[in-house]
Amino acid sequence: MRVPTEIRFTEFDAPATSSGAWSGNSPLLTGYMVGLRVKPATSSTKYDISITDKDGYVLFQRKTVEGTMQVYIANGPIPIRSIVTVALANATADEAFNLDLIMDP
Numbered sequence: 001m002r003v004p005t006e007i008r009f010t011e012f013d014a015p016a017t018s019s020g021a022w023s024g025n026s027p028l029l030t031g032y033m034v035g036l037r038v039k040p041a042t043s044s045t046k047y048d049i050s051i052t053d054k055d056g057y058v059l060f061q062r063k064t065v066e067g068t069m070q071v072y073i074a075n076g077p078i079p080i081r082s083i084v085t086v087a088l089a090n091a092t093a094d095e096a097f098n099l100d101l102i103m104d105p
Contacts, residue, residue, distance in 0.1 A: 015088070016096045017047070023087040026101065032077030035070070035102035036060065038088075040095060043067040047091040051101075054082040064090075077104060 015022045038049055044067065051060040059078050062069065080103070088097060 015099060017088055017091040017094050020047075020091040020094065021087070021089050022091075022097070023085055026084045026086065028083055029080045029101070029103060031080060031103045031105040033059070033073065033080055033101055034077045034104050035072040037068075037070045037098075037100040037102065038065070039068045039098040040091070040093070041097070042093055042095060045091060045093045045095065047097075048089045050087050050089070052085050052087070053080065054084075059084065072102075 015024055033051075036049075036051075038047075040047065046064055046066045048063045049061070049065060049069070050058060052058050059080065060071075062071070084101075086099060086101075
């Protein structure tokens with residue numbers, strides 16, 4: 001059994017929302033997304049998150065998350081072979097977020 005590799009958005013190590021929103025592109029990913037971890041600076045911050053591929057297909061979406069979200073994909077890993085866009089929206093505070101995709105190559 002392989003151990004998943006954690007992919008951190010190094011270019012956006014602590015993305016910060018502005019007017020409640022932020023989006024950024026990953027490097028080229030090849031493998032399977034097995035999890036996602038998002039942590040705002042404040043535990044009471046609410047936000048929406050979505051991940052789309054280069055063709056605009058929504059790979060993951062969650063609305064009205066409060067505080068830290070750590071998700072392991074229960075229905076099986078999501079295959080990714082492209083650059084993905086991660087978007088935070090409707091954040092109740094403009095602040096820094098830590099964001100990690102957990103990938104299995």
